[in-house]
Amino acid sequence: MDKITHLQIPGPTNIPDSVLRAFSRPNIKHRGEEFSELVTDVIEDLKDLFMTENEILTFPSSGSGTMESAIVNTLSPGDKVLAISQGVFSNRFGDIAEDHGVEVERLEVDWNSAVNLTKLEDRLKKDVDKTIKTILLPHNETSTAITNDLAGIREAIDNANHPALLVVDAISSMGAIELKTDEWGVDIVVASSQKGLMLSPGLSIVSISDKAWEAVKTSKLSKWYWDYESVRENIHNGRFPYTPPQTLYFGLEESLRLIKEEGLENVFKRHATLATAFRKGIRGMGLELFAADEIASNSVTSICIPEEVDAKAVINTLKEDYGIIVGGGLSKLSGKIFRVGHLGAIYNVDIIGILSGIEMTFTKLGYNINLGQGIKAAQKSLLKI
Ligand SMILES: Cc1ncc(COP(=O)(O)O)c(C=O)c1O
Structure with a gap:
């Protein structure tokens, strides 16, 4: 008999039996009526999970892919971002931006601390010319197991009267720790399938505010696969510009049902x-x-x-x-x-x-x-x- 194991890494996580059964459905036509209806329903349920009225898009990728999507869709070469640096995954966000020719200022935080709200507010107040376009930060830094106070972060940004986009990595918090996307004014939230959503890896999800869509219009970083506008155009009809991971969608429908039921x-x-x-x-x-x-x-x-x-x-x-x-x-x-x-x-x-x-x-x-x-x-x- 196979040894029973308890997968207690911080993701991928254990998959409920009913989700495993949902995964076992045969493929269907990805541009057909049945799949379009499934996508449309799932997107609506994802809005409840993300606590948002903002638009939701999904990508066939791990979480890092959607982190990159947030950068390439809203920024241009030479733009400046403030990247919180408090562990491995927050550093990755800054690294991705740097790789795309974005100027990255790191706001260093001790690895055993959360973001200091006063320090953030002070830094933003000093940016009198409002050159910082975006703030990149993790809701939950998985490498240290520390959660940032997003409501407090929104307040710090507002106190500094700063217009920067707030872009949050919720990969290890979505479906586990409350994230009030709209109430806390989070412009972009990125999440993925293999953690709180109890699915296999390979599907990432992003919510995009109206303010972030304005930034999409002027962004000059190159993208094709990650292009929010082309995915949006298709997803409105329950479709994608390329073949979607439909098996993960079957599982997602079930995991969202489980979350709704609880x-x-x-x-x-x-x-x-x-x-x-x-x-x-x-x-x-x-x-x-x-x-x-x-x-x-x-x-x-x-x-x-x-x-x-x-x-x-x-x-x-x-x-x-x-x-x-x-x-x-x-x-x-x-x-x-x-x-x-x-x-x-x-x-x-x-x-x-x-x-x-x-x-x-x-x-x-x-x-x-x-x-x-x-x-x-x-x-x-x-x-x-
Ligand atoms: C907070 C956080 N951000 C980003 C990532 C990277 O996600 P992925 O491995 O799905 O690309 C992880 C993965 O553990 C994470 O926990």
Whole structure:
């Protein structure tokens, strides 16, 4: 029998059975009536998920592709952007812009911090000529497991009376952490299929505000595959300029149905409840968390690895002995933390099981953990006692 594994990296995530069954449908004509209707319905449901009236487009790509789409559709060579730099994925956003000949100013943030709102506001106030066209930032920086305060970021931009577009990477928050696109004035939101949406990788999704569409009109960076205008023209009729990943659309229809059935608010609450219990569990067993509670992510948790413990041994033991697959630290956090994803299809007993595996792993590796105390702390948190 195949060993049952628990895929607890911060994406790709576990796929619910009903979504797997949806994936098993045969191909249909991608320019036919049936698929057009499916696309039209799915786009409407995506608006609810994104909490927006803005236009939604999708691309056959991983998340990085849509990050690039946001750059090439709204900017021109020599334009200036302010890119938040607080981890691997936020740095990638700045790198993509730089690669396209955009002038990138990095707003450095300590990797164990969220964006400092005063610092952002001050920087924007200093831009008296309003040369910064766009602010690039992650809602949830997956490499550190830290979530930025997007409502606060919108307020900081407004306080500075700055017209820059707000472009947000929501790849590891969409469907897990609330993102009020319209209320918080997020001009472009990029997301992808393999995390909170509980699908296989390969479909990316972007919402575009009217203000961002104005920028699209003047953008001079070259694009064909990523061209928002040509995708928009087609998607209005439930079609695409090229062959879409229809299997992912079949799955997306089902995953959006699951989210609707649970209720979006309840999905966010579940993620928050599980993340809180998980953090309490980690502390309860005697390990330290990388991020402070106020900024800690509800979709992924970063756990410090004590100096005397080998990070690779932790990750291997979790996998080999308990079937729990977790992520390591990336870049300068390699060997210093490990990351556990708890987004998508995840429930109470999953959290207890993962904590149990972590307790047993550290015990096996000879580290003096409070065996049973992590589980107990999480159980108490879940039971609210
Ligand atoms: C916040 C964030 N941004 C960007 C990416 C890159 O997405 P992809 O690997 O789908 O291209 C990831 C992937 O983990 C991510 O978590």
